[in-house]
Amino acid sequence: MKTMPSRPHRRRVVITGIGAVTPIGNTMNDTWNGIIEGRKAVRSVEVFDATNFPCDFAYQVQDFSLDTCGFLSPEHRKFLNRAGQFGWNAAREALIQSHLLDNDSIDFDRVALCLGVGVGSPDMKWYGNVYLQNKFETDEATLYHFSNYPPTLTTVLSSMLGAKGGNVTIHTACASSGQALGEAYDMVASGDYDAVLTGGADSMINPFQMAGFCLLGALSSRKNDPSHASRPFDADREGFVLGEGACMFVFEDYEHAKSRGAEIIGEVCGYGVTESAYRITDLHPEGRGTIEAMEMALKDAGITPNNVGYINAHGTSTMLNDRVESLAISKVFPKGQCNAVVSSTKSMTGHLISAAGALEFAVSVYALQKQVIPPSVNLFQQDELCDVTLAKCEPQPFKSDYALSNSIGFGGSNTSVIARRIVP
Amino acid sequence: MTLNTNKPTDVVFTGIGMITSHGCGIEANLEALENPPMRTAAEDYYVRGFDPAPHLSDRKVVKVVSARDVLGLVAFENSVRNAGVKKEAINPDRTGLYIGAPPSACTDSLNYAEGIEASRNAYGDLQEDAFGLHYRSASPTTLLTGLPNNVLCYGSKTLDARGPNSNYTCLETSGHLSIIGAARAMRLGRLDCAIAGGYSAHTDPVHTASVRRRGLLKNPSTGSFAITPYRSVKEAEGTITAEGAAFVAMELREVAAARGAIPFATLLASGMSSDAKGPFATDRTTGSFPSLLRRVLNQGGVDASRVGVILLTGSGIAAVDTIELSAVRDLLSQEKIQPPLATTAPVWGNLMEAGGVGELGLLKYAFKTGRLPRSTLIGDSDTSAQFNRDRDVALILRASPWGEYTCLVVRMEGVLT
Numbered sequence: 001m002k003t004m005p006s007r008p009h010r011r012r013v014v015i016t017g018i019g020a021v022t023p024i025g026n027t028m029n030d031t032w033n034g035i036i037e038g039r040k041a042v043r044s045v046e047v048f049d050a051t052n053f054p055c056d057f058a059y060q061v062q063d064f065s066l067d068t069c070g071f072l073s074p075e076h077r078k079f080l081n082r083a084g085q086f087g088w089n090a091a092r093e094a095l096i097q098s099h100l101l102d103n104d105s106i107d108f109d110r111v112a113l114c115l116g117v118g119v120g121s122p123d124m125k126w127y128g129n130v131y132l133q134n135k136f137e138t139d140e141a142t143l144y145h146f147s148n149y150p151p152t153l154t155t156v157l158s159s160m161l162g163a164k165g166g167n168v169t170i171h172t173a174c175a176s177s178g179q180a181l182g183e184a185y186d187m188v189a190s191g192d193y194d195a196v197l198t199g200g201a202d203s204m205i206n207p208f209q210m211a212g213f214c215l216l217g218a219l220s221s222r223k224n225d226p227s228h229a230s231r232p233f234d235a236d237r238e239g240f241v242l243g244e245g246a247c248m249f250v251f252e253d254y255e256h257a258k259s260r261g262a263e264i265i266g267e268v269c270g271y272g273v274t275e276s277a278y279r280i281t282d283l284h285p286e287g288r289g290t291i292e293a294m295e296m297a298l299k300d301a302g303i304t305p306n307n308v309g310y311i312n313a314h315g316t317s318t319m320l321n322d323r324v325e326s327l328a329i330s331k332v333f334p335k336g337q338c339n340a341v342v343s344s345t346k347s348m349t350g351h352l353i354s355a356a357g358a359l360e361f362a363v364s365v366y367a368l369q370k371q372v373i374p375p376s377v378n379l380f381q382q383d384e385l386c387d388v389t390l391a392k393c394e395p396q397p398f399k400s401d402y403a404l405s406n407s408i409g410f411g412g413s414n415t416s417v418i419a420r421r422i423v424p
Numbered sequence: 425m426t427l428n429t430n431k432p433t434d435v436v437f438t439g440i441g442m443i444t445s446h447g448c449g450i451e452a453n454l455e456a457l458e459n460p461p462m463r464t465a466a467e468d469y470y471v472r473g474f475d476p477a478p479h480l481s482d483r484k485v486v487k488v489v490s491a492r493d494v495l496g497l498v499a500f501e502n503s504v505r506n507a508g509v510k511k512e513a514i515n516p517d518r519t520g521l522y523i524g525a526p527p528s529a530c531t532d533s534l535n536y537a538e539g540i541e542a543s544r545n546a547y548g549d550l551q552e553d554a555f556g557l558h559y560r561s562a563s564p565t566t567l568l569t570g571l572p573n574n575v576l577c578y579g580s581k582t583l584d585a586r587g588p589n590s591n592y593t594c595l596e597t598s599g600h601l602s603i604i605g606a607a608r609a610m611r612l613g614r615l616d617c618a619i620a621g622g623y624s625a626h627t628d629p630v631h632t633a634s635v636r637r638r639g640l641l642k643n644p645s646t647g648s649f650a651i652t653p654y655r656s657v658k659e660a661e662g663t664i665t666a667e668g669a670a671f672v673a674m675e676l677r678e679v680a681a682a683r684g685a686i687p688f689a690t691l692l693a694s695g696m697s698s699d700a701k702g703p704f705a706t707d708r709t710t711g712s713f714p715s716l717l718r719r720v721l722n723q724g725g726v727d728a729s730r731v732g733v734i735l736l737t738g739s740g741i742a743a744v745d746t747i748e749l750s751a752v753r754d755l756l757s758q759e760k761i762q763p764p765l766a767t768t769a770p771v772w773g774n775l776m777e778a779g780g781v782g783e784l785g786l787l788k789y790a791f792k793t794g795r796l797p798r799s800t801l802i803g804d805s806d807t808s809a810q811f812n813r814d815r816d817v818a819l820i821l822r823a824s825p826w827g828e829y830t831c832l833v834v835r836m837e838g839v840l841t
Contacts (some may be wrong), residue, residue: 010612050483054555076702109697109715117593119528128540131630142634150527150572150593152558152703155826159702164712166696167828168601171572171593183605190608192695207552208533211559212567228626273588273614275520275580280488280568289586292517296588296614312427320521411567411577413589 004170010189010252011421013269014422016262017100017336019093019199021086022245022344022349023059027093031359032366033351038377040348042226042241047082048124050395055219057226058205059243059350063164067092071160078242079156081121081147083355086246091157092347094289098250100195101161110194113154114184116176118202118354119150122209153201165193171354173316176200177247178357178407180416182271184251185417194256197247202354210242216281218318230351231378232315232344233322240316247358260282266365269402270301270418281410283320288326290406290413297404297416305333307398308340308418310367312360312374314408315344316351321408326386335389341398343391347377357407361417364403368421372399427627434660436677436687437608437834439507439783440619444668444772445469448479449502453517457786457797463649469773470627471495471665478647482581488565489574490665492526496575496623497582499669499778503619504583507673508685511584511697513594517658518586518742524598524622525572526779530630535562539676558662558673578820580720588614596737596824597696598622598777599670600832604694606674616679621671622777638704640741640825651769653738653745660742665771670781688788689834692817693724699827706743706827713751713829717819721755724817724833728755731763732815732836735783736802738767739760739774748823764801764811780822788817791836 020027023041024034034041041059045101048055066085068077071092080088100111120182123144130141146152151169158167170180177200184198191223204210213219219227221238228239257264274296276289298305311333313325326342333340345363367373376391401421408414442449445468446456463469477483479498486494500521539558543551568574573591580589589611594597599622606618626635635641642651642662651664680687697716699707721728736748749765756762766798768786775782796810813836820832 049551049553050556051553056556073702078797079703109702109712109719112696112698122530122533124540124552124555125550127530127533127536128544131533132537132540134629136633137637139637141630142637145530145630145634148527149595149703151826153596154594154830155698155703155796158698158700159705162700164698164700164710164715166597166698166830167594167826168605168696169593170590172589173571173573173574174592183590186608186612190612192608207555207559208536209567211539211555211562215560215562215564216568222543231775270826272625273590274517275576275586275589277516277580277584277586279581280571280574280577292586316541409573410589411571411573411579413573413576 011191012267013185013188013251014254014257014267015100015365016252016257017094017250018265019090019360020092020359021064022248022359023061023243024348026064028362033350034373035345035363038226038375041376042350045205047209050210053210054214054221056223058241060205061086061245076156076159078143079147079152083118083201083203084153087153090246090248091197094248094250095161099262100250109161109164112187112193112196113158113163113167114180114196115154115197116170116188116200116354117150117153117181118204121206122202124207143369150291151304157197161197172411172413173411174353174356175407175409175413175415176354177412178417179273181358181361181417182415183351185268185271185411188251188253195250195252198251200355200358201246202352203244203384204353205242205244228378230317230347232317232347233383233390234379235381235383237254237317237319240318240351243352245352245359247362264422266368267420268276268417269420270297272296272300272416274414276412276414278412283324283408285324287324287331289412290325290328290408291331293414293416294404297418301418303402305338308402308404309398310364310373310403311340311342311363312405313342313344314406315346317346323385326388329388341373341391342388343374343376345374355395357415364405365419367400369420371397371399388419434676435610435691436680437672437689437784438675438680438685438687439503439673440662441502441506442498442670442782442785443471443495444666445471448498449529453782454789455802457768457771457799460799463651466664467473467645469664471667476606480828483579483750485734490569493574493624493669494621495625495667495669497578499623499671500575500579500619503671513683515616516584516586518587518616519585520589520618521576522590522602522620523576524592524602525575526624526626526777527593527775528572529569529628531628534564563713587708593807595826596776597777597828597830598832599779599781603832604696607691607694610676611811617674618674620674621669621781623669624776624778625667626665626776628668642740644662651738651740653740653767653769659740661740663740663774665776668778670778672781672784684840688838689831689836691834692721693720693833694788695720696830701827706747706825708747708750713747714754716829716831717751717755720831720833726817728759728835730815730817731819732811732813733763733818734765735820736765736767737821738769740769741825744823744825748821763815765802766796767802780820783820789835
């Protein structure tokens with residue numbers, strides 16, 4: 001591992017709330033239970049008519065209803081697009097769990113937001129009937145436009161929380177929320193903030209963005225067998241499957257959380273972030289960037305690869321990602337020398353794009369808390385070029401205090417975030 | 425909130441790059457502040473007829489990114505050259521880009537126009553299922569063209585910068601957030617060098633119409649067309665969004681010194697705050713902006729009496745200008761000698777994500793010459809263009825109609841003659 005300068009003193013950062021809206025559950029607990037059951041929520045696209053696309057299936061959020069209790073004004077509700085609504089519910093769940101809003105002594109000048117949010121969901125009918133017809137001088141068009149703005153969700157959530165410390169919205173494609181978690185961690189660790197609401201939200205299940213991924217050849221076209229389409233690290237994989245959803249956390253200074261008697265779910269103890277500086281869509285063939293992100297996170301956490309028991313891989317189910325990520329993992333965590341078990345939960349949730357990193361870190365935190373490694377679903381024959389120790393087809397117990405979650409985005413951003421188990 | 429810094433002299437600025445409708449390079453934009461050209465239409469603030477090829481290391485990149493990304497890449501490379509940062513000399517693992525990027529534009533989907541029209545039935549109604557047959561007429565890289573992190577990707581590749589990085593999509597505050605994020609990463613020991621800044625092109629017709637309908641845009645009129653900030657609520661005319669990009673090179677002082685670079689400013693402190701009232705909602709009563717200003721000065725260990733210049737946003741939007749000006753007055757209420765208040769907005773326009781970054785170039789110029797260009801002086805500030813350079817600290821503010829605020833506290837150095 002490369003040597004890096006010793007780090008300045010940092011505060012401990014703990015997790016005091018997690019919320020999620022995903023294709024397999026509309027709360028984090030439901031999502032975790034679904035993952036342990038190996039539930040696959042893939043089905044024909046219902047959000048629009050995708051019949052003639054090479055990929056007409058996706059992992060979609062089901063039975064969702066926006067939680068408007070108490071906080072959401074009608075004005076703000078109008079600003080929330082589909083992903084924004086997922087983000088709202090997930091944030092509310094995380095905040096309720098954290099009890100941050102129940103405490104009168106919180107200094108909300110020292111509370112901020114840092115979210116990874118997608119590029120919005122262009123609606124084809126709006127585009128064809130409004131934009132191309134030059135009919136956008138209407139209130140509806142204006143609202144539609146701003147509801148798809150990346151900072152809109154962050155700003156609406158800041159009003160729910162009353163957080164005056166400031167709002168940060170990040171977009172680095174599929175690494176967006178992994179990066180948001182990392183920056184939120186730095187914001188608290190540096191002493192700048194006492195607490196940060198962080199996470200991600202996204203939905204790219206719409207005609208334009210699905211077309212965009214199809215044009216790139218990135219999506220699975222296993223139309224006759226969609227439930228087996230997302231199969232990370234399997235020899236027969238041929239693309240990813242879109243998912244949608246949101247996952248939010250409350251990251252908090254350990255002493256701050258302790259002093260107010262908050263329940264501590266886990267600890268964030270390491271963050272690595274790099275740029276591959278290679279190509280917009282392709283990973284560097286030798287894993288450059290991905291390797292360094294994991295090494296940086298380990299160094300940041302002050303642990304060795306041997307300490308890590310579980311790795312939630314980015315594992316998209318594309319041929320290139322899974323091979324290069326496996327190569328990178330095997331270089332940092334050599335088989336035979338390290339015991340880390342790898343899985344990608346995208347086989348059950350699909351690819352949540354900007355929200356993927358947040359959800360997968362939440363799964364890692366739960367895995368540590370429950371001491372259970374999520375199953376490798378849809379893994380029938382491991383690609384021999386993905387030479388890592390993959391999780392079994394069933395949930396397996398393990399003993400470890402550390403888990404690492406990777407995110408890798410178009411544009412070359414790589415993030416690794418490490419969670420530490422907190423024993424009550 | 426503010427950056428918690430125990431070593432306030434650590435992060436320095438060593439270079440700046442910029443492009444606007446006034447030209448490429450900080451000099452062209454300073455010249456515009458000294459001798460403002462007459463502007464009569466919104467389009468005058470767009471970058472048109474510009475050939476980026478001579479400014480880019482990889483000229484082929486213009487074929488795969490949007491026009492706004494090209495602006496970002498030009499200013500990025502401009503800042504790297506200005507700072508004398510060499511690809512061969514940096515530590516790639518400890519060099520990173522921090523960027524404020526605009527959201528995707530509707531024009532990014534123009535590639536699909538042919539497919540959309542082909543998907544109409546005999547009555548002209550759009551058929552989503554038919555689009556699944558016709559989208560292939562679009563370029564295979566359509567999705568990539570609209571990615572907000574293209575400048576991060578191609579800029580990193582150009583400089584071989586592989587260290588920590590980020591890409592902020594927070595509109596007006598993005599440029600400052602990139603500097604704040606990079607500084608935090610440097611102070612946490614993650615980075616030696618960062619190129620930080622933003623690029624903007626909110627000239628998409630849908631965006632323009634949407635902002636106008638919110639009452640934020642200045643309406644076209646005869647004669648001069650420029651932002652006139654700090655008018656009363658009744659007289660305020662709105663903002664003018666401009667295209668452009670601005671980046672700065674930031675380094676740890678010892679890293680800059682090791683390569684012989686002379687910093688022109690030190691970042692003493694920085695921070696952000698929010699009214700937390702939601703989109704397009706400002707609320708002066710929250711006091712979040714005055715609170716931010718006091719806090720960053722405190723963090724930087726700076727007394728308000730040491731502030732020589734304050735560069736404001738001056739958006740031309742009444743609600744924003746009112747909060748910004750009152751926050752500054754609150755800060756300076758006990759000061760006998762008031763520093764000059766200035767803004768580039770009447771000349772550069774509202775550079776959105778790029779805003780508040782080129783201002784570092786203006787400060788370098790002002791502290792070198794001992795005066796501010798008259799075009800930048802805020803009308804009701806009782807000052808002349810001359811100012812006291814012994815007060816070597818300057819503030820750069822950003823205020824947005826989303827009730828979000830940022831502030832940089834910098835100490836000028838190496839430019840005093």
